[in-house]
Each structure stands twice: as structure tokens, then as C-alpha cells.
Amino acid sequence: MDILEQFNRYLFDNKLVNQCDKVLCAVSGGKDSMLMLSLFIQAGFSVEIAHCNFNLRGEESDGDEDLVRKYAATHNIPLHIKHFDTKQYAQQHKVSIQVAARELRYAWFEELRLLHKCVVIAIAQHKNDHVETVLLNLTRGTGIRGLGGIQKIRDYIIRPLLFLEARDISQLVSKLSIPFRDDSSNFCNKYARNKIRLDIIPEFEKLNPEFIAVMDENISRFQESITVLDDFVCELRNDIFIPTKEDTWEIDKSFIANKKIALLYLLFEPFHFTKPVLEDMYASLNGESGRIFESDEFILLSDRSTLVLKRKLTANASVVIDDISTNKYHWGSHQLEISSSEDCSIEALANVAQLDMEKIIFPIMIRSWQEGDFFQPLGMNGRKKLSDFFIQRKVNVLAKAQTPILVNGNGDIMWIVGFQLDDRYKITQMTKKVLKLVFH
Known part of the structure; x- marks a missing residue:
């Protein structure tokens, strides 16, 4: 030939x-x-x-x-x-x-x-x-x-x-x-x-x-072995890493509790965690929840019974709303629709807030939570720290950072989006006009 x-x-x-x-x-x-x-x-x-x-x-x-x-x-x-x-x-x-x-x-x-x-x-x-x-x-x-x-x-x-x-x-x-x-x-x-x-x-x-010929043959065998290993690890990763939303997975701690660190390193290889970081994570599996382990692009949160793996996100900038002349805004991956109405009938949906328009002080703001934040939960007289609220709702550190907070012009928190309204801004029998906010 x-x-x-x-x-x-x-x-x-x-x-x-x-x-x-x-x-x-x-x-x-x-x-x-x-x-x-x-x-x-x-x-x-x-x-x-x-x-x-x-x-x-x-x-x-x-x-x-x-x-x-x-x-x-x-x-x-x-x-x-x-x-x-x-x-x-x-x-x-x-x-x-x-x-x-x-x-x-x-x-x-x-x-x-x-x-x-x-x-x-x-x-x-x-x-x-x-x-x-x-x-x-x-x-x-x-x-x-x-x-x-x-x-x-x-x-x-x-x-x-x-x-x-x-x-x-x-x-x-x-x-x-x-x-x-x-x-x-x-x-x-x-x-x-x-x-x-x-x-x-x-x-x-x-x-x-x-x-050279002998080494070339050896390399071919190495490549075949790597392919077999990759197939095995990929199948195992697909079984253990359960996607919950885009670039986020949950891993049941019990699935990896008895795995060797060498296998864990291969499982987490696409996410670029170093071996010392994975060893530290493995040693703390049964420790207190809330610990975070990082690679350049990903965060691994040790929650109660699971590990939450998530791509790092850049901090969402605050969004200021001066009035309701513009009715659509974006905060991170969320879209907000805002409108006013004299219809005071209540919509009991987690992504919808109806606030007493007369109590709104513009500009209002959408931001992430901050240390020291508090609000008055709907139906309560006293105030509660947001940090305590998130703990009670078992919201982990990663989800907490991505939860929009609606803040009035006077600094009051009016809505923890998707969770709870502030009692001070609910609509009542005295309400004449409603500010309606819908988050997607």
C-alpha cells in the first residue's frame, strides 16, 4: 500500500x-x-x-x-x-x-x-x-x-x-x-x-x-482504558447528580459516603474541584450543614442530607423601579411585571404580590438579601430577621442569594419573592388601589 x-x-x-x-x-x-x-x-x-x-x-x-x-x-x-x-x-x-x-x-x-x-x-x-x-x-x-x-x-x-x-x-x-x-x-x-x-x-x-511503535501501541491501550473509565464514571454521575434546574444538581450524601476519594475526584472532574478540596468535603460529610467548597467555576454546598452543586453566578445588581410607566424589569434570571389596578380581589399565588398602592414610596428596589435584613411576616405583629426566616424555611445559602427581595423607598422589605409578604403592605378593606407584581 x-x-x-x-x-x-x-x-x-x-x-x-x-x-x-x-x-x-x-x-x-x-x-x-x-x-x-x-x-x-x-x-x-x-x-x-x-x-x-x-x-x-x-x-x-x-x-x-x-x-x-x-x-x-x-x-x-x-x-x-x-x-x-x-x-x-x-x-x-x-x-x-x-x-x-x-x-x-x-x-x-x-x-x-x-x-x-x-x-x-x-x-x-x-x-x-x-x-x-x-x-x-x-x-x-x-x-x-x-x-x-x-x-x-x-x-x-x-x-x-x-x-x-x-x-x-x-x-x-x-x-x-x-x-x-x-x-x-x-x-x-x-x-x-x-x-x-x-x-x-x-x-x-x-x-x-x-x-516508538511499542509506546504507540501502549498509548492506544491507555486511550481505550480511559474511554471505558469515562463511560463508567459518566453513567454513575448521571445516576447520582440529580439536576434540579439549570447548572444546579443535588447529590444524596448517602450515595457518596462509601466511595473512594479517587472515584469522587473523577465524578467531580468536569467541575474542576481539586483533590484537597474534595478530601475536605468528604471528611465533613457528617458535619454541620452550610459549609461551602469552591472550584474556579462551581460551588458545592453541604446541606443537611444532600450536596448542592451549582455554577457560580455573578452577583445580581439591584434594580430600581422609579414608577410603573415601565412594566417589565429583569433581575438575574427573573422577570418582573408590574401594574396597578383598582381590583382588590386576592390572587393566592406564590409568584404574585398585591400591595396597598398608597403605602408605596417610589423608587422601590429589587435586590438580594443583606445581613441584618428584617420584615414583618404576613399575619404577625413582630418582626423577623430574614436570616432566621430562611433557616426555618430550610433555604440553603445558594438559593438564598438568588431570592429577589422587594424593598420600599423607605427601606422596608415588602416581599420575599416566592415566599412571604410583609404584613404592613398587604391589601385591606381600606385599600383603594393595588400595586400588582408578578415574578417569572
């Missing part, structure tokens, strides 16, 4: 791309990307080229650009070239040169893909890159997922040369007379990946000359 047939079979067996799809090829000018580009052209694909000049190697970088420019012109292929100030970007964002170059190129590739209606972005990584990535991940402590190496396809990125080793590529560019340029920085072992490539892998190859 010749290389073109192998290439086509790899593309279609792995569903990387369809023959009718336009492909954006990331081409550096090195042998890997030049071979990939040549194969896409020979296979009859519609392609465009993206070349990054990171301005890190002076004339050498310009020489790479010149090679790609000439090759594109010879084959009449649309070419996109961009120059980056990589060092400045790295300094501004406090990242390494390698990370800066990666962030810059992938962001630009995606812009090009959308602008020029390309279906996928092709990156010329091969088996050796695959193995280097796994070894590098081991040094970084990425866990079991790091053993999966480079994915053949992720989002709009495809890697159509993962079936070839570096030595195969060298032989092919020579055999097919494909022009290329070597990047001198690839032969410097001051970078971690290059050190693995130049110093560490050769030592493994002394033990087994087929080390």
Missing part, C-alpha cells in the same frame, strides 16, 4: 475529514507539515495554507516563510501568513515562548478557519510527537488523561499524520522530493520536549529499537 492510499484510509477510517471538506493546513516549512500538505494536494482536497512567522530565528524564520510562499504559488494554493511578536506576548502574559507561540497560532488558525469557511485545521504531528507528549505529561503530573497523548481529532483540529513515525516522514520527503527546511531550534535540548526527543527517547531505543 503506497503512502497516499495509507493517508486516505487513515483520514476516512478515523472520520477526520470528508473529501468535499476544505482543509486549512498549518504549514511551518518543516518536513512534517510539507509532507502533510503534499498528501492533501495529491488526494485532491481543497486546501488553504496558514504559516506563522514567530520572528524568533531571524533570517531562518524568513527562509521558512519564503519556502512556503513559493510552494503555495507553484501549486496555486491560497496562502495566509502572519507575523507575531512572540517575545512581547510571552512577557505580557507571563508565559514561556513555547506557550506563547501555541496560543498565538491556534487562536489565529481558528480565525482563519471561520473566515475562509474551512471545515478543519490540519496539524502535522506524528507518532514521535505522540510519545513525546505522553512522556512530557508524566513529568507534569497530568494523571491518567496525560497517558492518552495527542488526540486524532479534537473540536476542529485533526492530526492526519499520527500513523507515521518521524523516520517514515524523513524517508518519504526524500523519496517524493518534497522541499522542506529544518528548524535549528529542534536540535537544541534546552527545551523540555527537545530534551525528551534528543536525550531520553534514544536511551529507550537502546533497550528496544522499536520503542
Whole structure:
């Protein structure tokens, strides 16, 4: 089987791309990307080229650009070239040169893909890159997922040369007379990946000359194991994490009380809780309720018999209502409709408040509760702290923060939306006009 047939079979067996799809090829000018580009052209694909000049190697970088420019012109292929100030970007964002170059190129590739209606972005990584990535991940402590190496396809990125080793590529560019340029920085072992490539892998190859092939097979098994584990954990998560509303789940504590912390870590992995935080949560399962555990994006509240998992929400700004000329307002995910009427018949609905219009002092306000808030519950003479009211109603910390509070212009709380009216503002036999509020 010749290389073109192998290439086509790899593309279609792995569903990387369809023959009718336009492909954006990331081409550096090195042998890997030049071979990939040549194969896409020979296979009859519609392609465009993206070349990054990171301005890190002076004339050498310009020489790479010149090679790609000439090759594109010879084959009449649309070419996109961009120059980056990589060092400045790295300094501004406090990242390494390698990370800066990666962030810059992938962001630009995606812009090009959308602008020029390309279906996928092709990156010329091969088996050796695959193995280097796994070894590098081991040094970084990425866990079991790091053993999966480079994915053949992720989002709009495809890697159509993962079936070839570096030595195969060298032989092919020579055999097919494909022009290329070597990047001198690839032969410097001051970078971690290059050190693995130049110093560490050769030592493994002394033990087994087929080390790359053996590792590629191992990585395939790792990926299969990860898939099996993911399926198991996902099914268990769907059983245990009960959705109550958007971005909110409840978890019965009894379901996880006897689980190992390693399994809990996998269950909560999509929510990015660290292992120490989960260990702390697990140790306090039978402790007092009300404790909150946080990741960057989520909150985990230990309630009485459940854990409440919720995406962090930005604080809702107060909404000021000057009059009733505007009849619709929004507070967070709530919508308020406001109107006045002389109809004093009572609507006994939790989301509807009917207040004595004569007692309203504009502007009124919708806000979240504050420490020290109190009101006079409907039917009572004395006042009650909102914090005590929420405790008695078993409203947890997360729900409490998202409960709208309607406040009169004099500072009195008139309505805890969805729960209770203030007795001082109820309609009576003396009421002549009603302020009606409906929350959705």
C-alpha cells in the first residue's frame, strides 16, 4: 500500500475529514507539515495554507516563510501568513515562548478557519510527537488523561499524520522530493520536549529499537482504558447528580459516603474541584450543614442530607423601579411585571404580590438579601430577621442569594419573592388601589 492510499484510509477510517471538506493546513516549512500538505494536494482536497512567522530565528524564520510562499504559488494554493511578536506576548502574559507561540497560532488558525469557511485545521504531528507528549505529561503530573497523548481529532483540529513515525516522514520527503527546511531550534535540548526527543527517547531505543511503535501501541491501550473509565464514571454521575434546574444538581450524601476519594475526584472532574478540596468535603460529610467548597467555576454546598452543586453566578445588581410607566424589569434570571389596578380581589399565588398602592414610596428596589435584613411576616405583629426566616424555611445559602427581595423607598422589605409578604403592605378593606407584581 503506497503512502497516499495509507493517508486516505487513515483520514476516512478515523472520520477526520470528508473529501468535499476544505482543509486549512498549518504549514511551518518543516518536513512534517510539507509532507502533510503534499498528501492533501495529491488526494485532491481543497486546501488553504496558514504559516506563522514567530520572528524568533531571524533570517531562518524568513527562509521558512519564503519556502512556503513559493510552494503555495507553484501549486496555486491560497496562502495566509502572519507575523507575531512572540517575545512581547510571552512577557505580557507571563508565559514561556513555547506557550506563547501555541496560543498565538491556534487562536489565529481558528480565525482563519471561520473566515475562509474551512471545515478543519490540519496539524502535522506524528507518532514521535505522540510519545513525546505522553512522556512530557508524566513529568507534569497530568494523571491518567496525560497517558492518552495527542488526540486524532479534537473540536476542529485533526492530526492526519499520527500513523507515521518521524523516520517514515524523513524517508518519504526524500523519496517524493518534497522541499522542506529544518528548524535549528529542534536540535537544541534546552527545551523540555527537545530534551525528551534528543536525550531520553534514544536511551529507550537502546533497550528496544522499536520503542516508538511499542509506546504507540501502549498509548492506544491507555486511550481505550480511559474511554471505558469515562463511560463508567459518566453513567454513575448521571445516576447520582440529580439536576434540579439549570447548572444546579443535588447529590444524596448517602450515595457518596462509601466511595473512594479517587472515584469522587473523577465524578467531580468536569467541575474542576481539586483533590484537597474534595478530601475536605468528604471528611465533613457528617458535619454541620452550610459549609461551602469552591472550584474556579462551581460551588458545592453541604446541606443537611444532600450536596448542592451549582455554577457560580455573578452577583445580581439591584434594580430600581422609579414608577410603573415601565412594566417589565429583569433581575438575574427573573422577570418582573408590574401594574396597578383598582381590583382588590386576592390572587393566592406564590409568584404574585398585591400591595396597598398608597403605602408605596417610589423608587422601590429589587435586590438580594443583606445581613441584618428584617420584615414583618404576613399575619404577625413582630418582626423577623430574614436570616432566621430562611433557616426555618430550610433555604440553603445558594438559593438564598438568588431570592429577589422587594424593598420600599423607605427601606422596608415588602416581599420575599416566592415566599412571604410583609404584613404592613398587604391589601385591606381600606385599600383603594393595588400595586400588582408578578415574578417569572
